[in-house]
Amino acid sequence: xxxxxxxxxxxxxxxxNKSTREIAxxxxxxxRDIGAITKKVKLEADGERWPLEEDVNxxxxxxxxxxxxxxxxxxxxxxxxxxxxANQVRxxxxxxxxxxxxxxxxxxxxxxxxxVHDLLRLHRIVKVLGLExxxxxxxxxxxxxxxxxxxxxxxxYLRSEINMLEWEKRxxxxxxxxxxxxxxxxxxxxxxxxxxxxxxxxxxxKLRQRFIDYNTHNLHPIVQSERxxxx
Numbered sequence: 001x002x003x004x005x006x007x008x009x010x011x012x013x014x015x016x017n018k019s020t021r022e023i024a025x026x027x028x029x030x031x032r033d034i035g036a037i038t039k040k041v042k043l044e045a046d047g048e049r050w051p052l053e054e055d056v057n058x059x060x061x062x063x064x065x066x067x068x069x070x071x072x073x074x075x076x077x078x079x080x081x082x083x084x085x086a087n088q089v090r091x092x093x094x095x096x097x098x099x100x101x102x103x104x105x106x107x108x109x110x111x112x113x114x115x116v117h118d119l120l121r122l123h124r125i126v127k128v129l130g131l132e133x134x135x136x137x138x139x140x141x142x143x144x145x146x147x148x149x150x151x152x153x154x155x156x157y158l159r160s161e162i163n164m165l166e167w168e169k170r171x172x173x174x175x176x177x178x179x180x181x182x183x184x185x186x187x188x189x190x191x192x193x194x195x196x197x198x199x200x201x202x203x204x205x206k207l208r209q210r211f212i213d214y215n216t217h218n219l220h221p222i223v224q225s226e227r228x229x230x231x
Contacts, residue, residue, distance in 0.1 A: 010023055010027055010037045011041055020035070065093075068081060075093050
């Protein structure tokens with residue numbers, strides 16, 4: 001169906017007292033578009049008509065500015081088109097955003113009023129986790145493409161790998177501590193052995209000197225006689 005046919009279908013369903021949710025499911029249109037069509041029907045039923053272009057042009061500049069904002073014109077473009085001062089354009093733009101925000105909120109509530117608690121819970125989770133818009137979109141894309149289960153398996157596998165690496169780190173730290181302790185013990189033993197070796201060398205020198213001194217004072221009689229004759 002083209003847009004005109006969809007609009008007529010929406011009007012017929014609305015007159016059959018279908019809810020906005022039911023109409024959206026049947027016509028596959030957004031709540032906002034459906035609301036605009038049903039609002040037009042309500043105005044016509046009250047003897048009013050939907051504002052035409054010339055009606056808008058005859059309205060105040062505030063009304064014209066709001067219409068331009070609804071057409072996604074920027075504040076600069078509105079200020080130029082209507083020859084309005086910047087502060088007035090900012091004030092009108094703030095009013096427009098407030099009105100549009102309330103309308104969007106009403107549309108969202110109408111669409112999800114039976115799931116408000118779940119929506120609020122999801123909002124709290126997103127807020128606590130500090131997720132950005134692109135993070136949420138990426139998550140929903142993964143769910144849509146049936147990749148979430150694969151990622152969950154990969155996450156579990158990576159957690160297991162991390163745990164294994166943590167265990168190896170603790171084990172390596174323990175062995176390193178033992179090796180350092182053994183090195184310290186070996187260095188202490190080596191220092192002790194070096195001290196003992198120094199002591200033994202010193203004792204050996206003393207004994208050698210005593211031996212020389214003893215031999216010098218206690219030579220064989222023949223050797224002493226020869227030394228006397230030599231003199």
